[in-house]
Amino acid sequence: MRKSLTFLLFTLSVATACAAFAQDAALIQAARKEGKVVWHTSLALPSSTAIAHYFQNKYKGIEVEVHRNGSQRVLQRFMQETSAGIKNADLIHTSDAGHFVLLKDKELLLQYTPKGVESFPAGFKDKNGFYFGMRATLSVIAHNPKIVPEKDAPNSWKDLLNSKWNGKMVSAHPGYSGIIMTHVLALVNLYGWEYFRDLARNKLHLVQSANDPAGIVASGERPVGVNGAEYFYYKTLKQGNPIKIVYPKEGVPLVVSPVAIAKDAPHPNAAKLFTEFIFAKESQQLLADKEGLYTGHPEVTYPADKPKLKDLKLLPADPDELEKRNAEIKKRFVEFFGA
Amino acid sequence: MPASSTDAVGRAPTASWAVLQRWDTTLPVWIAAALLLVFLIVLPLGSIFRASLWDETGFSLGRYLEVFTNAVFLKAIWNTVVISFWVGVISVVVGALLAWLVTRTDLPWKKPIRALVMASFVTPPFLGAFAWTLLAGPNAGALNKFYRSLTGAEDALFNIFTMPGLIFVMALYSFPYVFSMVANVCELISSDLEDAAEILGANKWQTAWTVTMPLALPALVGGFILAFLHSLSLFGAPAILGLPAGIHTITTQIWALFQYPPRLDMAAAFSVPLLLATMVLIALQKKILGRRGFSTVGGKGGQKRLIRFGWGRVPVLLLVLGILSLSVFLPYWILLKAALSNAWAMPLTWDNFTLKNFSFAFFEYGDTQRAIYNTFKLGILTATIGTLVATLIAYITNRNLFRGARYLTFFALAPLVIPGIVLAVGLFIAYTRPPLVLYGTIWILFVAYLTKEMPIGFSQAESTFKSIHPELEDASRIIGANRLLSLKDVTVPLARSGLIAAWSFIFIGVIRELSASILLFSPASKVVSVVIFDLKEEGQVGVISVLGILLLVASFAVILAMQWFAGRDVVATRE
Numbered sequence: 045m046r047k048s049l050t051f052l053l054f055t056l057s058v059a060t061a062c063a064a065f066a067q068d069a070a071l072i073q074a075a076r077k078e079g080k081v082v083w084h085t086s087l088a089l090p091s092s093t094a095i096a097h098y099f100q101n102k103y104k105g106i107e108v109e110v111h112r113n114g115s116q117r118v119l120q121r122f123m124q125e126t127s128a129g130i131k132n133a134d135l136i137h138t139s140d141a142g143h144f145v146l147l148k149d150k151e152l153l154l155q156y157t158p159k160g161v162e163s164f165p166a167g168f169k170d171k172n173g174f175y176f177g178m179r180a181t182l183s184v185i186a187h188n189p190k191i192v193p194e195k196d197a198p199n200s201w202k203d204l205l206n207s208k209w210n211g212k213m214v215s216a217h218p219g220y221s222g223i224i225m226t227h228v229l230a231l232v233n234l235y236g237w238e239y240f241r242d243l244a245r246n247k248l249h250l251v252q253s254a255n256d257p258a259g260i261v262a263s264g265e266r267p268v269g270v271n272g273a274e275y276f277y278y279k280t281l282k283q284g285n286p287i288k289i290v291y292p293k294e295g296v297p298l299v300v301s302p303v304a305i306a307k308d309a310p311h312p313n314a315a316k317l318f319t320e321f322i323f324a325k326e327s328q329q330l331l332a333d334k335e336g337l338y339t340g341h342p343e344v345t346y347p348a349d350k351p352k353l354k355d356l357k358l359l360p361a362d363p364d365e366l367e368k369r370n371a372e373i374k375k376r377f378v379e380f381f382g383a
Numbered sequence: 384m385p386a387s388s389t390d391a392v393g394r395a396p397t398a399s400w401a402v403l404q405r406w407d408t409t410l411p412v413w414i415a416a417a418l419l420l421v422f423l424i425v426l427p428l429g430s431i432f433r434a435s436l437w438d439e440t441g442f443s444l445g446r447y448l449e450v451f452t453n454a455v456f457l458k459a460i461w462n463t464v465v466i467s468f469w470v471g472v473i474s475v476v477v478g479a480l481l482a483w484l485v486t487r488t489d490l491p492w493k494k495p496i497r498a499l500v501m502a503s504f505v506t507p508p509f510l511g512a513f514a515w516t517l518l519a520g521p522n523a524g525a526l527n528k529f530y531r532s533l534t535g536a537e538d539a540l541f542n543i544f545t546m547p548g549l550i551f552v553m554a555l556y557s558f559p560y561v562f563s564m565v566a567n568v569c570e571l572i573s574s575d576l577e578d579a580a581e582i583l584g585a586n587k588w589q590t591a592w593t594v595t596m597p598l599a600l601p602a603l604v605g606g607f608i609l610a611f612l613h614s615l616s617l618f619g620a621p622a623i624l625g626l627p628a629g630i631h632t633i634t635t636q637i638w639a640l641f642q643y644p645p646r647l648d649m650a651a652a653f654s655v656p657l658l659l660a661t662m663v664l665i666a667l668q669k670k671i672l673g674r675r676g677f678s679t680v681g682g683k684g685g686q687k688r689l690i691r692f693g694w695g696r697v698p699v700l701l702l703v704l705g706i707l708s709l710s711v712f713l714p715y716w717i718l719l720k721a722a723l724s725n726a727w728a729m730p731l732t733w734d735n736f737t738l739k740n741f742s743f744a745f746f747e748y749g750d751t752q753r754a755i756y757n758t759f760k761l762g763i764l765t766a767t768i769g770t771l772v773a774t775l776i777a778y779i780t781n782r783n784l785f786r787g788a789r790y791l792t793f794f795a796l797a798p799l800v801i802p803g804i805v806l807a808v809g810l811f812i813a814y815t816r817p818p819l820v821l822y823g824t825i826w827i828l829f830v831a832y833l834t835k836e837m838p839i840g841f842s843q844a845e846s847t848f849k850s851i852h853p854e855l856e857d858a859s860r861i862i863g864a865n866r867l868l869s870l871k872d873v874t875v876p877l878a879r880s881g882l883i884a885a886w887s888f889i890f891i892g893v894i895r896e897l898s899a900s901i902l903l904f905s906p907a908s909k910v911v912s913v914v915i916f917d918l919k920e921e922g923q924v925g926v927i928s929v930l931g932i933l934l935l936v937a938s939f940a941v942i943l944a945m946q947w948f949a950g951r952d953v954v955a956t957r958e
Contacts, residue, residue, distance in 0.1 A: 082906075084906065088921070089748065089918070089921055089923060090743075093743075093747055093748055093749075096749075097747070107749075109749060110748075110749060110750065111750065111906040112750070112917070112921070113917060113920075114920060114921075116642060116643065117642075117920075119643050120641070120642055120643040120645070121905065121906055123643055123644075123645075124645070124815070124822070124905065125822075125823060125905055125906075127815065128815040128816070128820055128822045128823055129817075129820060130820070130822070130823035130905065132823065132905070132906060132907050133906070211521075219639075219642060220920060249544065249627050249628075250626060250627045250628070250629060251627060251920075251922065252626075252920040252921070253920055253921040253922060255921055255922060256920070256921060256922035258922075259922045259924065260523075260922070262726070262728075263520075263523040263726070263727070263728035264522050264523045264728065265520045265521070265522045265523035265524075265728075266522065267522075283725075285726065371644070374642075378455075381629050382628070382629020382630065382631070383625070383626045383627075383628075383629045383630065383631050383635070
């Protein structure tokens with residue numbers, strides 16, 4: 045009896061595995077027929093091209109067309125194309141989770157749940173299954189240790205308001221970057237808009253991308269970054285540049301970046317395959333190992349020199365609030381900083 | 384600047400012309416070319432006025448009211464006026480000085496200097512601006528670091544991310560316009576009047592100041608307006624140098640209005656003041672230059688003799704080279720260094736040396752390959768079709784083929800008054816909705832470039848045709864060729880070098896175009912200038928430098944090829 049049960053279980057599992065395998069094979073074949081997938085992404089250019097190459101090596105014959113831009117620009121381009129009736133994008137990936145609330149509302153997304161995401165934390169999942177967080181990062185403070193001595197370095201968000209940093213800091217822009225959009229919302233919720241009004245008095249150098257401050261701090265053009273993508277600071281640091289990352293105790297904005305398939309995707313199967321690929325454990329591990337990112341996958345391990353998320357006080361953002369306050373944040377930021 | 388087409392000396396149709404015209408079977412071609420031209424201009428401008436005045440709820444002037452009451456917009460207008468004014472002033476001082484030195488004095492190395500001015504002209508201003516962020520960023524900029532190590536000072540010598548910094552860089556790439564205008568006039572002024580002044584006891588500087596300068600004054604004022612206009616229409620330089628310091632100009636503000644949720648109606652309304660300002664200035668410039676009060680500027684009568692500097696030649700030459708190193712040598716050097724290093728701010732040692740920027744740009748990043756392909760495809764297409772259309776139009780106006788033909792001159796030159804970004808706003812509105820959806824393809828860029836480059840192609844073709852007498856065509860037509868055939872077999876070969884020049888100028892204009900492209904590209908139709916701008920926003924210094932060098936190399940290759948094929952020196956001649 046027991047034997048037969050085991051046998052039954054065994055056949056069952058083999059059957060499901062086979063069915064899954066057949067399903068995968070069918071998907072791969074359909075994707076191959078489409079030949080390419082167009083990925084609109086806000087992931088840093090070196091990282092997104094690297095992932096495209098991993099995918100292309102695994103699935104020969106399917107090209108990944110990477111269109112990298114800032115989150116807000118990705119949305120702008122996608123909406124411009126949509127309003128002109130152009131169907132070009134397969135996958136949309138930005139760091140402004142609010143975008144996906146908007147896109148879902150406008151019925152521009154395809155419902156698709158990749159395997160394995162059930163085990164991801166709630167903040168990585170849309171309850172209706174339209175989008176899932178493919179990566180996460182933090183927005184942090186950083187400084188150049190060659191220029192700023194350790195004892196003087198800013199350790200908290202409020203330290204940055206000190207006038208001794210006048211003309212010495214760089215900020216990225218919420219009108220371009222989803223990471224910074226999330227960052228601004230988190231700090232406005234923490235300290236109110238007065239925080240940014242006071243920060244602006246220190247005459248910041250304004251760049252666009254959340255990745256740009258890493259280069260600006262490393263080159264010494266501005267020795268302190270008041271925000272920026274932690275993974276890019278980390279990557280720049282790992283390349284041997286003088287950078288010190290600070291994770292403020294008051295809380296660190298956590299940025300979860302979703303990916304979704306466009307409803308009118310010209311290559312829907314390749315898009316599904318790419319989605320399966322990116323949420324598979326080995327890809328998620330790759331994001332952690334090679335790109336310095338955090339992920340929602342519970343089994344992924346992280347480099348030893350990076351803090352564990354559970355050891356930090358995180359400031360997560362609510363996608364609905366991000367969507368509602370997008371215009372307000374862009375407008376107020378420009379009021380304070382001039383552009 | 385193109386000359387006006389008013390002189391029709393010796394072009395009055397004779398009786399035999401009239402007979403030929405009656406039999407003209409090629410008339411449809413001419414009319415089609417004319418209609419195309421009118422369409423190219425009227426559609427975008429019409430779209431702008433429509434979008435700025437009407438919406439679903441009907442007619443409203445509210446958007447204009449907002450443009451002139453909203454503090455953000457007013458600030459952008461004010462910044463633009465201040466910047467353009469100073470760019471005009473500096474360009475006139477530098478451009479006129481160099482032009483005078485090259486044409487009226489015994490300064491050595493005149494040819495290389497002209498070539499360097501040409502190089503400044505060819506360098507895309509956004510690339511120059513980018514290079515200057517690496518040269519004169521207050522802390523990491525190469526020049527500021529050098530200054531600190533030299534003097535031990537704490538503060539920067541120069542911060543490029545300021546209003547003066549922006550003006551400085553924009554002037555570096557605007558002065559060649561003044562140079563070519565003033566050089567052309569200086570070539571023509573005879574030395575008799577200067578001699579008279581010297582006989583009366585004036586020294587060289589007094590002569591230059593009291594005689595040569597007033598004679599060149601119309602060209603100086605014209606040059607000021609041209610430099611002012613050029614800086615008014617620039618987008619890349621203010622975006623790269625102004626935005627980091629919180630400085631918006633009209634063009635960057637229009638661009639910002641396209642961000643989601645887009646305010647196309649506001650962008651259209653904000654375009655109109657820019658358009659009107661440009662129109663007024665061009666009209667003013669025409670008036671000043673058209674007066675031609677300087678009858679002393681004779682054709683061949685007077686002698687031109689050079690002012691001798693003697694031993695003073697060396698410091699003057701150094702000054703000239705110093706100025707040109709700001710626009711050419713230093714930016715080119717830093718681009719090359721950044722392209723070849725891992726960390727651009729570090730010395731270029733073996734450890735820091737790399738070719739990975741090149742391999743990334745050309746082989747790994749798909750966007751650049753597609754963009755390079757699109758850019759050269761558009762460059763060749765626009766240059767070829769643009770030269771063709773410009774030739775047809777210039778031929779129509781020159782030979783006065785049908786009633787009202789000369790009004791076409793107005794349309795052919797009209798894009799001069801349309802800043803690239805304004806044209807793009809109009810085209811975007813016109814071509815993103817049915818019946819003609821060009822957005823999303825490279826064809827919307829093609830239309831933009833064709834329109835934008837029409838004046839330069841037209842004026843090249845026009846001045847060439849002026850020098851070719853219709854007799855030669857008449858001969859061919861009497862033998863039995865139709866008008867198109869005689870144009871192809873007789874006139875065009877005679878006009879060859881002028882048309883090659885037109886082709887080259889259009890090509891170079893296209894591959895460096897940013898201000899219209901930035902609104903019209905879509906992810907599927909990127910061009911190199913747009914990729915450079917995108918990479919700039921992400922801070923990919925090395926890759927930008929590689930692509931910038933590619934643009935420069937392509938431009939210089941075309942210029943050299945043009946000189947080879949056309950068999951003439953086109954450096955800094957009349958454009």
